[in-house]
Amino acid sequence: xxxxxxxxxxxxxxxxxxxxxxxxxxxxxxxxxxxSLRAVAREMGMVSSAIYRYFPSxxxxxxxxxxxxxxxxxxxxxxxxxxxxxxxxxRRWMSACHAVRDWAVAHPHEYALLYGSPVPGYQAPQDTIExxxxxxxxxxxxxxxxxxxxxxxxxxxxxxxxxxxxxAGIRDLMPGVPDxxxxxxxxxxxxxxxxxxxxxxxxxxxxxxxxxxxxxxMMRLAAATIGIAR
Amino acid sequence: xxxxxxxxxxxxxxxxxxxxxxxxxxxxxxxxxxxSLRAVAREMGMVSSAIYRYFPSxxxxxxxxxxxxxxxxxxxxxxxxxxxxxxxxxRRWMSACHAVRDWAVAHPHEYALLYGSPVPGYQAPQDTIExxxxxxxxxxxxxxxxxxxxxxxxxxxxxxxxxxxxxAGIRDLMPGVPDxxxxxxxxxxxxxxxxxxxxxxxxxxxxxxxxxxxxxxMMRLAAATIGIAR
DNA sequence: GGTCGTCAAGAGCAGTGCTCTCGTTTTTTG
DNA sequence: CAAAAAACGAGAGCACTGCTCTTGACGACC
Numbered sequence: 001x002x003x004x005x006x007x008x009x010x011x012x013x014x015x016x017x018x019x020x021x022x023x024x025x026x027x028x029x030x031x032x033x034x035x036s037l038r039a040v041a042r043e044m045g046m047v048s049s050a051i052y053r054y055f056p057s058x059x060x061x062x063x064x065x066x067x068x069x070x071x072x073x074x075x076x077x078x079x080x081x082x083x084x085x086x087x088x089x090x091r092r093w094m095s096a097c098h099a100v101r102d103w104a105v106a107h108p109h110e111y112a113l114l115y116g117s118p119v120p121g122y123q124a125p126q127d128t129i130e131x132x133x134x135x136x137x138x139x140x141x142x143x144x145x146x147x148x149x150x151x152x153x154x155x156x157x158x159x160x161x162x163x164x165x166x167x168a169g170i171r172d173l174m175p176g177v178p179d180x181x182x183x184x185x186x187x188x189x190x191x192x193x194x195x196x197x198x199x200x201x202x203x204x205x206x207x208x209x210x211x212x213x214x215x216x217x218m219m220r221l222a223a224a225t226i227g228i229a230r
Numbered sequence: 231x232x233x234x235x236x237x238x239x240x241x242x243x244x245x246x247x248x249x250x251x252x253x254x255x256x257x258x259x260x261x262x263x264x265x266s267l268r269a270v271a272r273e274m275g276m277v278s279s280a281i282y283r284y285f286p287s288x289x290x291x292x293x294x295x296x297x298x299x300x301x302x303x304x305x306x307x308x309x310x311x312x313x314x315x316x317x318x319x320x321r322r323w324m325s326a327c328h329a330v331r332d333w334a335v336a337h338p339h340e341y342a343l344l345y346g347s348p349v350p351g352y353q354a355p356q357d358t359i360e361x362x363x364x365x366x367x368x369x370x371x372x373x374x375x376x377x378x379x380x381x382x383x384x385x386x387x388x389x390x391x392x393x394x395x396x397x398a399g400i401r402d403l404m405p406g407v408p409d410x411x412x413x414x415x416x417x418x419x420x421x422x423x424x425x426x427x428x429x430x431x432x433x434x435x436x437x438x439x440x441x442x443x444x445x446x447x448m449m450r451l452a453a454a455t456i457g458i459a460r
Numbered sequence: 461g462g463t464c465g466t467c468a469a470g471a472g473c474a475g476t477g478c479t480c481t482c483g484t485t486t487t488t489t490g
Numbered sequence: 491c492a493a494a495a496a497a498c499g500a501g502a503g504c505a506c507t508g509c510t511c512t513t514g515a516c517g518a519c520c
Contacts, residue, residue, distance in 0.1 A: 007517085007518090008466075008467095008517075008518075012466095012467095031347075032347070033263055033349070036506085036507070036508090037507085037508065037509090038506080038507065038508080039507095046468070046469090047468065047469050047470070048507095048508085048509090049468080049469070049470080049471095049509080049510080049511090050467075050468050050469070052508095052509075052510085053466080053467065053468080057508080057509080058507095058508065058509090112347035115427070115431070115433075116346050116347030116431070117261075117262070117342035117346030117347050117431060118342075118431055118432060119263070159447075160443070160447070162440060162443045163443060163444065163447055165439075165440075166438055166439060166440050166443065166444050169436070169437040169438060170437065170438075183444070183447055183448070183451070184451065186444075186448070187421060187448050187451045187452070190421055190424035190425045190428060190448065191417060191420055191421040191424055192424070193424050193427070193428065194420035194421055194422070194423050194424015194425070194427065195420045195424070197345070197423070197424065197427050198420060198423065201345070201346070201347060201348055202348060203345075206399070207399040207400065208396055208399060208400075209396060210392060210395075210396055213390070213392045213393060213396065214393065214396050214413070214416075217389075217390070217393055217413055218413070218416070218417050218420065221413070221414065221417045221455055222417070224455075225451055225454075225455055237486080237487090238486065238487070238497075238498090242497090242498095266475085266476065266477090267476085267477065267478090268475080268476065268477080269476095276499070276500090277499065277500050277501070278476095278477085278478090279478080279479080279480090279499080279500075279501075279502095280498075280499050280500075282477095282478075282479085283497075283498060283499080287477080287478080288476095288477065288478090
């Protein structure tokens with residue numbers, strides 16, 4: 001098909017990519033609020049209205065950036081998990097945690113788009129949920145694998161019955177794992193992103209300097225909460 | 231001296247308060263990005279430029295709202311801690327955690343101002359740090375009290391030496407507490423705000439319904455991490 | 461070759477933060 | 491008490507934003 005038809009489509013794809021690239025660079029320097037269609041157009045030597053041929057609104061451009069960011073983060077976590085020996089669960093956990101933190105610190109504004117305060121008026125469309133699940137899916141698989149391998153401290157005390165029904169939406173992320181362990185995983189997960197939020201959003205400025213070292217200790221505590229044998 | 235001079239100053243204080251009130255209401259409905267000086271002026275029946283007599287810039291208005299929010303949150307946590315028996319540390323911990331979560335859920339946009347992605351270009355001035363420390367100070371006092379009362383599981387294993395120097399900026403928040411316990415406290419603290427971030431920013435939508443119940447379980451796990459005897 | 465769809469450009473609308481000026485009113489000073 | 495000074499609200503205006511609509515040109519298809 002058709003060099004001729006593709007002639008147009010190719011330049012269109014190229015321009016679309018150029019727009020997102022410039023937008024991403026602008027996002028990195030100005031933040032989500034400072035992302036301006038007009039500025040992107042200016043940098044491309046276009047007039048502002050022309051951008052709307054490629055992205056019908058500012059939100060659509062934002063959505064594209066969000067999906068890209070989710071995929072970038074997810075890929076980083078997947079890779080960090082993949083390079084570890086599959087049965088070394090503490091190491092897999094630490095590796096995944098560091099991947100999240102490293103990516104977030106390297107791309108603070110993009111991270112803010114994913115896990116920061118939602119942009120007012122912006123509603124994430126369905127397209128994002130697939131890419132959005134990649135990082136948490138890694139964590140779920142990790143817990144599932146560890147449980148199956150008998151590497152997780154077994155449940156101790158009874159759970160309150162109200163918790164059972166609440167686990168429904170999470171169970172398929174870590175199949176086979178008992179609820180008690182599941183909630184321990186959620187706890188570690190919130191601790192991970194809680195830290196990263198604090199760090200990326202500047203809450204540790206002038207307080208904690210060597211954040212990587214402290215982070216590592218935090219995630220070791222989280223691993224203990226999960227019950228991953230060391 | 232006061233009557234005559236205060237005539238003007240009183241109406242000025244009144245108007246200032248009215249501006250922040252309207253701004254806060256606008257913040258609650260539109261979010262930080264939707265806070266518009268012109269809209270505030272319109273609602274007051276003033277012309278937009280008149281607002282600048284009271285707040286030299288939009289950021290200054292934002293700062294006022296941030297300080298108010300920090301104080302509101304801090305006060306809520308302080309009160310929640312104060313109503314508990316002083317030697318019932320697990321209960322004090324849970325009470326403080328619920329206070330943070332309740333306030334955040336009730337005032338999501340104001341919470342986002344405090345703990346969400348920073349507003350681009352906005353730099354929090356020094357005025358905020360005092361109000362900002364109120365909530366975390368409660369937590370620090372709680373840990374300090376619990377340690378002094380012997381209600382915290384003592385340190386087990388040795389800490390890595392790099393961690394020692396990093397604790398400097400936090401020690402005065404919980405005087406007398408050994409570093410191991412201090413870091414456990416930080417871990418629980420990040421778990422708390424990590425959860426609240428996720429909940430307020432909508433990460434649990436369509437996933438966890440009865441968030442209060444799960445939150446309570448999470449904070450119990452965090453208490454176990456701290457080592458508060460149950 | 462003619463038709464149709466795609467495209468960039470430009471003007472324009474409503475909104476924003478912010479600045480400056482201009483009378484008016486209130487407070488302070490002489 | 492009157493004059494000088496400070497504070498104030500109103501208005502116009504600047505540069506910017508997202509977005510819409512129209513116009514004219516170019517390339518692709520029948």
